[in-house]
Amino acid sequence: MTYHTSRRRLLGFASTIALTGALLAGAYTKASSLPAGQLGADTPTFTSGSRGEPAGGRHFWDQLDLESADAWSRLRANFRWQDQWRQGAGHERVQHWIDEYSESPHNIREITERARPWLAWILERVEARGLPGEIALIPFVESAFDPEARSRFGAAGLWQIMPRTGDALGLRRGRGWDGRLDVVRSTRAALDYIEDQAAQWYEGDIELSLAAYNAGAGTVNRARRRALARGLDGDYWDLALPDETMDYVPKLLAIAAIIEAPERYGVRLPAIDSGPAFARVPVTRPVRLDEAARHAGVSTGTLSRLNPGLRGDIARPGQVRELLVPTDRAERLVAALSRPAPADSAVPEVHVVQRGDTLSGIASRHALAVADLARWNDIDRPDALQPGQQLTLSGR
Structure with a gap:
């Protein structure tokens, strides 16, 4: 059971050296954040011609007027692996995790609720690359869809990217910014990483690349050589890997199986529109987060959750290219940022x-x-x- 990508993206020489070093070092070795029992032109960009919670604890997303289009149906239509694992070598391992997850349907509900702002946009990126829809659920396994998640090994963000790997992928870090937490940039970087190492090491085999995403290409390559020496095919299901990596693809397939038929497992998924929930607004002048939220007509907490890469309360053009804003509020913020800042909210220069x-x-x-x-x-x-x-x- 494999899925191959035909993508062959050429990297610059320096980037290839840096990325290969990070891969061979096993930069992605980390613990999954999911409980065991449980910028480009890809997003609308609008241009001009205290981090609090919403009142009553309600999320902005609960107030969106959802259309009939549904992200879960669209995701299911993009699944490619669901028939294969049931007949293949991974059946027992995947079924184990289906049983584990389905014992705590409330955990799945909680995590999929956190996915609400991000799922449709991530799925669009996965579709655009021709990848299996299951790949859009990697943040479920990696971070429980928490953009602020950090592991004890130093990985961070939805995709749990290690500092050294983030550096190789161009995800800047500083006191006021961490690109690994920026969902737009980290998603692009993670998908590049998965496709590039599939092409570089595994003749396009995505499952092997996912194993390397978790354990590092060096670990997977050694295990593969041992499997080939024993006369095996050397695919993911043949390898003897660290326990976490042995469970990595089965966990992904298990949660996809549950999402494919949630009623069978007593899971109620939140309603999520099939279109992106946010738009990108260029930062054209320094702006405080609370001021930007006021102009957009959302809570500071909503804006903060959409921009986890911003580590302070001020967005500056030299640090932050754009702010993510709920789609139907973006034009209001663009208009406000095109005007001089009010004296009482101006950011000191x-x-x-x-x-x-x-x-x-x-x-x-x-x-x-x-x-x-x-x-x-x-x-x-x-x-x-x-x-x-x-x-x-x-x-x-």
């Missing part, structure tokens, strides 16, 4: 050093990376700040 200030403290206060702040102000000795000294906060 300069910090005047006070007695006791440190460069790291100033950077933290303004959600900036220390290295950026030092570079913008030509600071070679961070310990030599003087009271009254003015520091630019934007690099301009």
